[in-house]
Amino acid sequence: MEFQRVFERVFAFEIAVASVVFALVLLGVVLAIFLSRKRSGDTRRRDSNKPLEIGYAVLLAGVAGVIVYVTASAHQEVQHGTTGYSVAEQRGATKVDVTAFQWCWEFQYPDTGRSVTGTCRDKNSGLPTLVVPTGQPVELRLRSSDVVHALWIPDKAIKMDVYPHHTNTLTVEFDEEGRWLGRCAEFCGPYHPSMHFWVRAVSPQEFQQFQQQGTVA
């Protein structure tokens, strides 16, 4: 799953940078505490070091530049291509109209007119299941019928807001079969905490069967 791979890669990179920065500052503080125990008095009278300061600022700008480059290019990967947050109308994509409402989800398959919905009751009962084929692009067209919601599949690092009177479209692809929990991430009222759904990725054959019969084996 592209989104998740990119997330993990960039996250590892930023954790590494963050660890180095934290270690350096920690070292500085520990050093200051350690040095202040020395017997001799503080002899420094210098309160500024222009070349050092400017050099350091340039170094910081360089670090910032690298991080900007890494994240911006990673962002391109999840925005464009065969799948991504800005991708629509891919050839052979299975289209799903996702409607979020207070407080559950409805998944409609315009190709067959099939629709799945649920009640999203307490303790994950009555959750609707979004059935998708593996190895094929799936175009999710998100729309809300009331307030702002957000579709979030934590295990796949996918999140996009769902608006009323506006459709957000993204194309995803699942490369393995399985079942994951989806959540509403944008606070939407009293039953926001139980507004979950299942995502189930099945083989294309099983998906065909689902399209025809409305059930999955």
Place this chain on the structure above:
Amino acid sequence: MKPALVVLGWAGWNAVLMLVMIPYRENALFIGMYALAVSATAAAAGVVWLYRRSRRAEGPVRMAANSLSAGFLAVAVILAGSSVLFGQWLTGIAFYFAVAALLHVRRERVPAGALPGPTAVPTEPGVRDQRGVLPKAAKAAATAGLLTRALRTLTGRRKGAGR
């Protein structure tokens, strides 16, 4: 460094950041929103500059001796706001508080003979006058070179201000 220049320089830095939005194709409405804030800040710089120019800053310190009018005015404001929720009749009461504020303002002047003594003790006679520093910079403020100029001012003045 002139105070007006600090504010204007800050507005200029924001203007630069705002202009960078254009190649990123942000919605013009929201670039406009930023532009509005930038112009408000630039206007504030103008007010600071005008105030300094009017030399009022050098007059004797005049201070109100009481601030109850502010309390009355605030009650009027909150009542007027609540009237939207609880009924228009509250505006009537708000009106009386506004009047009370207006009447009280007149009594808040420092009574004669009770003027505060000189408090800003002159500290350093030889200090360089802040006035007249960089008058041209202020005029050329809208130009793109403003930021570098402000930077140079900062570093340049530092030598005089240093220990």
Place this chain on the structure above:
Amino acid sequence: MTAELAVAEERELPRDRSLRSWLGTTDHKRIALLITAVALLLLFVAGALALTMRLQLAQPDQEFVTNDGYNQLFTIHGSAMIYLVVTPLALAYGLYLVPLQVGAPNVAAPRTTMLGFWLYLFGSVAIFSGFLTSGGAAKEGWTAYTPLSTSEYSPGMGTDLWVLGTFVTTVGMILVGGTVLWTALLKRARGMTMLRMPVFSWSVVATNLMVIAAFPSLLFALGLIAVGRMTPGLFDSNLYNIGYQHLFWFFAHPVVYVMFFPFVGAVAEVLATFAQRRFFGYTITVLSLLAFAGLSMSVWGHHMFTTGLVSDDYYSLTSILLIVPAGIEYFAFLGTIIGARLRFQLPMLFALAFILQFLVGGITGIMVASPVLDYQMHDSYFVVGHFHYTLVAGSLFGLFAGLYFWFPKATGVMLGRGLGHAHFWLMMVGTNVTFLPMFWLGIAGMPRRVASYLPTDGFSTFNLIASIGAGILGLGMLAFAVNVVRSLTKRKERAAPDNPWRAHTLEWATSSPPPPLNFDDKHPIPPIRSYAPLLDLRREREP
């Protein structure tokens, strides 16, 4: 409250201590103390709301409070902390100290400042009085996204009062910030050039620039909600929904820095004082504060990456560029303390903890500024952990560094050391135990603003740890409250000298507490030749 403040007054001089004199005061110090007293009181109230939430989340699937009740708790906790506690405290610190630090007898236009206090007070009352209405207080989060906050989805007086209270409070804050900015720019003593202002005063200048540039945007956003609550059809065009978010975050990102900058300044003063040297890298720090404040105006869209409707790359760029000014500040901090003879008194402990803890908030901030990471972390507990690290582990520690530092100046009383240490250590442990697990919760998939979770979610252990931490944090705050009350009742034994810490800036040249007009014949303004005039004086006398 008033009694507590009244004893904070001068020992010797026949000063008017009546309630009437407080309510009609034109003294910037008294106005600042009024704001501080109300805000500290509300800090405890908002903290109690947070403890109730942590109690509810300690175990999975609890029904200690209802969903509706929980939503009120987090809405009012967030609103109170941001609109009514940390922002007012940040501005009140500036209001108290800037006139002293720049050698001015008072704030410019004290009646306007006092109007700001009253509006803040009445706004706070309005927001909290929502709890007394039949439908309860506001419950759409401190962000109050439309159309959830319209009368169609959130009917009831609670939200109306929230809109009114937030609006009025914000107007008050603009007035306070504006007058303090005016003071720093135009009311400085002779010899106090812009580049001789202490770092704290500069941080307040940067803060108040953001206040005047960004806060009006919230007024427009609240106006939009108000119109939407009267004409629900307004948000049928999604432009208004996204427009609301723009207006809101254009205020709400800079406000985070408003709640942070004065405490950076406070930490800078504390570090220089307890390192017993001049603050290192003054000029570049001042420049970076201004650049920092400017950048903070341009990053608001990073709260909206997942909307699919903003130019993510721009906001990501400006957000990541914040590394530069923030890094320079850290450089100056470390340059000030490394190699110096440090004194580890209470303000210094808080300041050192601030350096390391805020860093965690800062670097996780860079993470959520990367769109690819934010798509996963947005609206999750990772973000909750991140902003609590900036605001509690960062701002509150800076606030307490400043509070222990300036309390003797403002009240003439030293705060107790024993309880102070208890406060520091409990708060330090409690903060990290509470907020560190939240990063893992977020990555594991826990959304924010949920009243409960299931045992099958796998969130139970970390939530329990966080709740225990919150209890420790609460104990620390209790120690602080006891310390303040006890110290104020022992005025005689704990009387503070004029400059108990051997600090460097002008406020320490006057008496503790300062006379009504800050400096008088007995306490004249010393010569000002740099941003550390008292240090200069000391070096002249004892070379």
